[in-house]
Amino acid sequence: MVKALPAKLSAAVQSAVTAHLEWVFRLSSAKPGQVIAAALVFLALALTSLLNTRFEADIFKLFPSKQGALKLFLQTLQWSGSAQEAYFLLEGDRQALLAEVEPFVLRLKSLKVDGQSAFSKVIYRTYDPGEAKAFADFIGYAVARPQLFLKVEQVDNFAGRLLPANMDRSLKRAQAELASQAGMAMRDIIAVDPLYLRDLILPRLNKATQALDLDTSSPYLLSRDGRVLIVIAETARPVQDMQFARKLVTGINKARQGFSVHISCAGAHLSAVIDEATMKRNILACIISSLFVVLGLFYLTYRRVLPTLLIPLILLVGVALSLGTAGFFLSSIHIISFAFMALIIGLGTDYSIHIYDRFYSERSAGKSTDEALRLSMIDSGRGVFTAATTTAFPFLALMVTEVRALSELGLLVGLGVIFSMYATFFFLPPLLIFSEQRFPNSVYKPLPNFGLGRVWNISRKNRFATIAVSTVLIAILLIAALFISFEGELRNLQPKQSEAFLTQQKIEKHLSLASRQMLVAVEGIDLDDVLARGRKVGALVENYRLKKQLAAYSSLGQVLNDQPSQNEVLEKLQAQTGLRRPGTELAQALVRHGFEQGPFQPAINNLEQLKYARPVAMVEAIQRLAASPLRGLAERHLIRAENSYHLLFYLYYQGEEFNQPQFLKELAGLDPSARATGEELVSRQLAGSVKRSFLWGFILGGVMVLLLLITHFESLEGVFYSLYPVMAGVIAMLGLMVLAGMKLNFMNAMVLVTILGMGSDYGLHLAHRTSTLEEGQQASYTQAGRAVLLSALTTIAGFGSLALSDYGALASIGWATNFGVAATALVALFSLPAFIGLIVKK
């Protein structure tokens, strides 16, 4: 079937490829000036495109965020203003923290960017004395409406404070406070609440206001263990404005110098800028180290300076043209995608190795320059062409994925591979011709064969044993591979030494209410409808708290009583106060203790009206809360955005005890439009995206590779020679990952797709040179095998540098690819001679 159907097509493709390579060879060897001029023009165009490309550092832009948990997560960051916030974590002993926080805050407040204040707001205390009057007004409102703010369990205490004896006690306390030097500040609040009813209401409000686990005895945002103190600053301009963000970070770094406590910084978007320099250093180190290793390997093998020096030029052209071309397709390129350059160094060198190795071998065998060049460019070139396309297409297939991190990497590597291949085809011949003319007496000594001759002999002589040993080894690794698991924790993919990452970890350790958090949003246009639906969700959440699946939760319903609760409070309160008139009794107590009655008249009236009180409309309560110094409570739990109301519930839990699937199922049953987000849900969403991307990438990449191999070999055997090592390599890769304690994750899962293209090259090159020739097979194997070995080593050098990266995501790609490439190359070199011998003999 393979021969019948696509035979003509295959022959046509082969013929076209050969003709194309002939044209490239003619052009590059006959008109090198034109080639260089054209290359310069393309480079200029690429540079123009590059200058107009925006480079992104925002980590959230790497993932699909148009729907699901990640969308809600990013929305809440935006709504709550957290996206604009910078978090400063001061670490030290308690006294040092308290001594240093004020001077540090003063520096932050005076920090300017482009002549403007860098921060619009700096929060570092639980209470702002500047809002004392507004706070007193709100307290006056709150204590007059116990039905709205009082827990049903507190009604007895509330009623108790209205007893004459307790009124006397409260008024004595008021006198003492007024007589003190702090009395001036307390006068307003004493006037609106002389009975300290606020003591029963404020703890509930304060608890719901706090998103952090703080030492409640400290006026600062101090952790309970007294080890860290947090300062939250809202930037004056969006930190997505990179120029502003960079200047801001420079200012922040200056502002935090000279303190006795350690000050670190984090923030949703600011982190990217803070880590930008580290990230760039990291990627640059990867690129430079892999370049040195690759060039070193090439030079040590061939001992030729000019071809070695040509490789950086080829790589530069490949990288520049791929970035320039990608600039036409993408509105921006993420800075993390620059890691692709390390991969291009590993992959782009392969083509020079294969072509130069062939050229050198032919010259060494006595062929003329022209003959050796033609063989290397046309014959080996055909293998290189197929190998490059089988590498590039699976990478390009990743463009269909919804995960930007992968699609961008796929596009850049795919283009980089193609451009590197063409740079090799166009630049190598003129250089070799120039080199031959410049150094006519060059001697081509036999190249080291790295013991490949012995490998060939052993493998060919012991075909069955070789196949059996490799099969057993692969079977063992297959068993190990069956235990591979998926890493869903996004934090494990973050850079371990990143300041933002470490700061975030410390915040979680010292200030988190619980180790994990889920956020539920009930949304709609009509506020009453949203609140009504929110009550049902609140009941569901409370049920999970009672079942101890949730450690705690925070919602508007926790501080504002709904209508039934308000009725219950009023009923109990009115039953307890009975026929008494607390307003009149307060007036009498005030007289007894020498107070003027006039300033307390509103408080007296409010207490007198308690017996006629009715439930308060929730809209009014929210508006009042939002206008008070406790507005953070309303802002945290009820958002008005995009013409809708978003009622938010914050659920805190420790781990497995919270049955999330069941909760989400019940939530969907209760309110189908309710949404939920949290780290685990975001991880799950990304895992789903990656699975879909993997499936499509595998199908598309696999089909492309298969078609390319079929057209190249025109036989199933050839396809087998190419795919067997890579399949064995994938199994070995997964098995070795398990043995090394690694897991599959969002990023390295895609290596399974890309290894298909990269790994199939090794079998392809070996089969291309040895599967049909009976004579000189060993020499061809040694030549092709050396190139394969060097290719694998240079690829490992490229990816290996990623493996040493601080970024968990990049490091996992590096290790997975190295395992896969090494295993594929070894299987190809050791097993293929046996398989080829067996199949050819048959």
Added chain:
Amino acid sequence: MQKYRRIFLFLCLCLFFSAPVQAAGNNALEALETLRRGFAGINDFTADVVQEKQLALMKKKMVSKGQVRFKKPDLFFMELLAPHASRLTLRANVMTLWLPEQGEIQRVVLPPENGLDKWLAYLDKPVSEAPEGVDLKAEQKNNIWTLRVSPLKKTGMKELQLSFDMKGQISRIVIAENNGDRTDIKFSNLRRNVGLKDKDLVQDSVNRLTP
């Protein structure tokens, strides 16, 4: 905020107590410089006080006796005795109020711009100009200086009045507020550099809870 400014201004001016210097003239800056130089020479002080407060909330004056103590660099303490007993500690800009009879503790962080450090820094340098945002008037009669400090902006406080002798020793502070509230504190039995320890200014229970 303005209320806390008033509290601070009052507390800081209390620190001028023991200024054994000669007045150089009868203008406000001279009067202020007299106080400043006196303060520069002390490490700590203690004094008895009698405070009279006339508040809009109360029908009658609230009269309290007590004591104030100060220790450099930034620790201030004021105790009022029964019937309105309270102990107030100010360390830098954190004020803690303990009501022993009620067993209540209040803690307030004052704005950093009004921190004790800033005022103490002001007192460290010779006075060449009036502090920003206030109008100063001084008069001398019968060897007693009377310095009147009025905020230029409209605030809750109308005027702060300090009386001190030619040696710079304050005998009285009066705070008048726009709403009619008035606090009058008379000082006596002043002792300077008596070697106060931190524990003399911070009650055990307050100390334990002071951040």
